[in-house]
Amino acid sequence: MFKGFADWVKSLKNEGVEHIASEERRAFLKLGLVITGVYAGGKLLSVVSRVREVYADIPEYVDKYPYKPHYSMVLRTDRCIDCQLCMEACRKTNHVPPYGWRTRILEQHLPSGEGQWTRRFMPILCNHCNEPPCVRACPTRATYKDPETGIVKVNVKKCIGCKTCMAACPYDMRYFNEEKRAIDKCDFCWESRLSKGKFPTACAKACPAGVRIFGDLADPNSRVYQLVHDPYRAIWVLRPSMGARPNVFYTIN
Amino acid sequence: MVATQGAVKNSKIVGLFVVSLILLVIGLGAGIRSFVVGHMEAYGVTREIPWGVLISTYVFWVVTSTGLCLTSSIGHVFGYKPMEPVASRSIFLAICTILAGFFAIGMELENPWRLPIWNSLSPNLRSNIWWMGTLYGAYLFFMLIEFGLIRLHRHKQAALAGLLGVIAGVAAHSNLGAVFGLLHAHEFWYGPYMPIYFIASAMMSGAAAIIFFTWFAYRFSGREMDESTVKALQVTGKVYALLTAVVIFFTVWKIIASLAGKPHGKWETIMAFLKGPFAFNFWVFEVFLGLVLPFLVVVGVRARDINAMALVSGLALLAIFVMRYDLVIGGQIVPHYAGMHIYGLPEYYHYTPSLSEWLVVLGSLGLFGALFLWGEMAFDGHKPIH
Structure with missing residues (x-):
């Protein structure tokens, strides 16, 4: 039956567009515009209606940046494919022993329907919090927030190894490094790269999917600033109820 | 020797x-x-559970020490005469237990030799663990002075040193509670509960320790307890019953507060206690041996039968050791990223003490035992001083 239909269509004579009346053309274009308009309008409406919900996601401390540069990272988490090149680069660059890690990738199974889930990868690293619980807990100020960059660093020689900072960190970002005889953690590659004028962090540089955007949150021209200050974009931090005020933000494209 | x-x-x-x-x-x-x-x-500690049995053992010893100081201070600091006969031994036991605690934490710290240097050169005044360590140092100092003055029969000055010891002890011990209580990361600990609870449970532990070790000292040396000591222990028994009731009250409200509205972190932990991996520890040790049995027995014998009270006090001390273990480990078992749909995340983090950790725990018991028994011999059974 369909074969016959196809043959019939092929057998029709091509009338060409030059013979279509202008009224018909206009009607057709109008119809197209209406469809597009409805579609675009709906899209706009849906964006407008999302604004409020998205605005509410921006942490309340955003827009107050005490450090210059205020180092920060935005993770476009839905772009992550778990290739682990960031972990590998971090390990090599910062001499992280096999028993420890400074960054890793968690696998989320987000419920997307009855008995169904969607996989999403979530890279994690030190959040370099504005109110770091680890810094408050350390008895000897071995771990401290750098007054210039806001990076949470460790002064190895002062570490007594009480592990209070490990217990204090809501994000599981610290481990005891046997070789250093001190707590080790992500320092945004300060020692290995930033202090030597190299930019960005090893993990951000290694990521082939552009998940990790690193930069100065106090600089309006930086990518991180623009991403975090985009009111049409959902931005969140991990475990906000801890009150630690992380400088690592998450978003999806 | x-x-x-x-x-x-x-x-x-x-x-x-x-x-x-x-x-x-x-x-x-x-x-x-x-x-x-x-x-x-x-050691068996991990990145996720960095504080293990050595920290809980430390807490056990210093809880007991503070309790010995506080409970016995009713007699020798605040002048309640009937309790004075147990003062010398209590103060000495407070010193023994704090040293056993320092032994346990000394073996637990990764770099204990850096502690005296950087604790004084680079203090963090916002850190509870700094205050705890520093104040316990002061506490030990005052307790040593007090004990010396008691042995020298200078009771007035001893009472003053004792008062300073009590103040330092309360400050140090509530700061130990705050070491746990002011960590937002662990909801089960977080809040003002811990510092307050620590003081109450310290006095309970102290009362149990006075009763058990005084009885033990007489029993083991085959001496008859004189009447004033019996009277002192009976008073201590009443204090013990009262404080057990206080801690029961604290425990009941901790359970209710952790269940009501299923608060994240607290709820998961309390379920581990009520019917999860900590249930045996919780019901058998904490609730039965640590609280209910001693309360019923001490009230049942109307705080008169020293043997019965000593037996339940000894069992309660063991139970309090387990109580501290549950408190320290239990507070860390809920995974950091719980509730975020993370694949492969366990329901609870797991920790088992290693043999080395247990041996160090036994070592701290050995240090305590050696000091305590040496004290019995050296100070003639802490003969009541009149």
Whole structure:
């Protein structure tokens, strides 16, 4: 039956567009515009209606940046494919022993329907919090927030190894490094790269999917600033109820 | 080796003293070996559960020490005469227990030699663990002075040193509570509950320790307890019953507060206690042996039968050790990223103490035992001073 239909269509004579009346053309274009308009309008409406919900996601401390540069990272988490090149680069660059890690990738199974889930990868690293619980807990100020960059660093020689900072960190970002005889953690590659004028962090540089955007949150021209200050974009931090005020933000494209 | 004079020295005491020394040497050996091979190799603690049985043992000893100081201060600091006969031994036990605690944490810290240097050169005044360590240092100092003055019969000055010890002890111990209580990361601990609870449970532990070790000292040296000591223990028994009731009250509200509205973190932990991996520890040790049994027995014998009270106090001390273990480990078992749909995340983090950790725990017991028994021999059974 369909074969016959196809043959019939092929057998029709091509009338060409030059013979279509202008009224018909206009009607057709109008119809197209209406469809597009409805579609675009709906899209706009849906964006407008999302604004409020998205605005509410921006942490309340955003827009107050005490450090210059205020180092920060935005993770476009839905772009992550778990290739682990960031972990590998971090390990090599910062001499992280096999028993420890400074960054890793968690696998989320987000419920997307009855008995169904969607996989999403979530890279994690030190959040370099504005109110770091680890810094408050350390008895000897071995771990401290750098007054210039806001990076949470460790002064190895002062570490007594009480592990209070490990217990204090809501994000599981610290481990005891046997070789250093001190707590080790992500320092945004300060020692290995930033202090030597190299930019960005090893993990951000290694990521082939552009998940990790690193930069100065106090600089309006930086990518991180623009991403975090985009009111049409959902931005969140991990475990906000801890009150630690992380400088690592998450978003999806 | 030991200044032994007077009646309190027999083969049993000397034998137990030697056993204690052997335990101490074994624990010390295990601890030193752990520094050499690395704590990661020797101890069972992990990145997720960084505080293990050595921290809970430390807490156990210092809770008991503070309690000994506080409970006995009713007599020798605040002048309630009937409790004075147990003062000397209580103060001495407070010193023994705090030293046993320092032993446990000394073996637990990765770099204990850096502590005295950087604690003074680079203090963090916002850190509870800094205050706790520093104040316990002051506390030990005052307790040593107080004990010396008691032995020298200078009771007025001793009471003053004792008062300073009480103040330092309360401040230090509530700061230990705050070491846990002011960590937002662990909801089960977080809040003002811990510092307050620590003081109440310290006094309970102290009362149990006074009753048990005073009884033990007389029993082991085969001496008859004089009437004033019996009276002092009966008063301590009443204090013990009261404080057990207070801690029962605290425990009941902790459970209710952790259940009501299923608060994240708290709820998961309390379920581990009520019917999860900590249920046996919780119901058998904490609730039955630690609280209900001693309360019922001490009230049942109307705080008169020293033998019965000593028995339940001894069991309660064991239960309090488990209580501290549950408090320290239990507070860390809920995974950091719980509730975020993370694949492969366990329901609870798992920790098992290693052999080395247990040996260090025994070593701290050995140190305590050796000091306690040496004290019995050296100070003639802490003969009541009139």
